[in-house]
Amino acid sequence: MSSDPIATPDRRGLCLILSSPSGAGKTTLARLLLASDASLGHSVSVTTRPSRAQEADGVDYYFVTRDRFEAMRDAGELLEWAEVFGNFYGTPAEPVKAALAEGRDMLFDVDWQGASSIAALLPEDAVRVFILPPSGEELSRRIYSRGTDPEHVIEARLEGAEAEISHWGDYDYVLVNRNVEDSLAVLKGIVTAERHRRHRQVGLRTLIAHLAPPSRTR
Ligand SMILES: Nc1ncnc2c1ncn2[C@@H]1O[C@H](COP(=O)(O)OP(=O)(O)OP(=O)(O)O)[C@@H](O)[C@H]1O
Numbered sequence: 001m002s003s004d005p006i007a008t009p010d011r012r013g014l015c016l017i018l019s020s021p022s023g024a025g026k027t028t029l030a031r032l033l034l035a036s037d038a039s040l041g042h043s044v045s046v047t048t049r050p051s052r053a054q055e056a057d058g059v060d061y062y063f064v065t066r067d068r069f070e071a072m073r074d075a076g077e078l079l080e081w082a083e084v085f086g087n088f089y090g091t092p093a094e095p096v097k098a099a100l101a102e103g104r105d106m107l108f109d110v111d112w113q114g115a116s117s118i119a120a121l122l123p124e125d126a127v128r129v130f131i132l133p134p135s136g137e138e139l140s141r142r143i144y145s146r147g148t149d150p151e152h153v154i155e156a157r158l159e160g161a162e163a164e165i166s167h168w169g170d171y172d173y174v175l176v177n178r179n180v181e182d183s184l185a186v187l188k189g190i191v192t193a194e195r196h197r198r199h200r201q202v203g204l205r206t207l208i209a210h211l212a213p214p215s216r217t218r
């Protein structure tokens with residue numbers, strides 16, 4: 001990130017981090033939020049997981065081999081990484097640094113480990129949202145009805161739900177995803193409020209410096 005004051009943006013970008021147990025709906029909500037807000041960029045993760053039908057390389061993830069992942073990790077190209085459900089996932093560092101240097105906002109779909117790492121690295125910028133399903137039965141229904149994973153993968157993900165949920169207390173916001181429309185409205189509200197935080201509105205200093213009332217003449 002630049003220390004050149006001329007390059008300093010007039011606002012400080014935020015890192016909106018979504019986590020949830022598998023199947024609660026964070027990818028669905030992330031896609032809708034990104035589609036509705038052109039100012040929000042997507043941090044596209046690198047993963048060793050095989051791609052699902054409908055997923056596109058470079059859009060949903062960068063799908064890589066384990067060797068390639070380890071090379072990226074060892075070269076310091078990842079902001080954070082974690083092993084989740086037997087696969088490696090990581091956040092490419094460069095797009096995040098570029099976004100923050102330019103005052104742009106980024107959305108991250110990462111597990112609790114990724115959320116915790118990003119918040120530790122970027123404490124001023126991270127905004128963590130934990131998404132809960134309305135019930136365990138509904139979580140199971142959603143992940144089965146998605147129809148993207150074999151039975152043993154679904155079982156492992158449902159078994160991991162409790163461990164993921166145990167970290168909910170680390171998050172700034174908790175959202176129960178009952179229906180998509182309401183949840184999207186809540187997320188938009190969080191983004192709007194967080195964009196108005198004083199420390200992100202760096203450009204206000206200039207405005208305020210010029211806000212002295214005009215002198216009155218009698
Ligand atoms: N509010 C909702 N009501 C009903 N179905 C939903 C809701 N939100 C998401 N879904 C559906 O639930 C399924 C799982 O959603 P999604 O893939 O977004 O979950 P996820 O949290 O990203 O899971 P993973 O971590 O496994 O990628 C999808 O089929 C999605 O259409």
Ligand SMILES: Nc1nc2c(ncn2[C@@H]2O[C@H](COP(=O)(O)O)[C@@H](O)[C@H]2O)c(=O)[nH]1
Nearest residue numbers: 045081082084089090091109110111113114
């Ligand atoms: N720590 C990180 N976790 C990540 C990243 N990208 C995705 N994830 C999380 O992995 C699980 C499984 O994802 P899925 O797409 O296979 O369902 C889920 O919790 C994601 O949020 C990452 O870069 N770092």
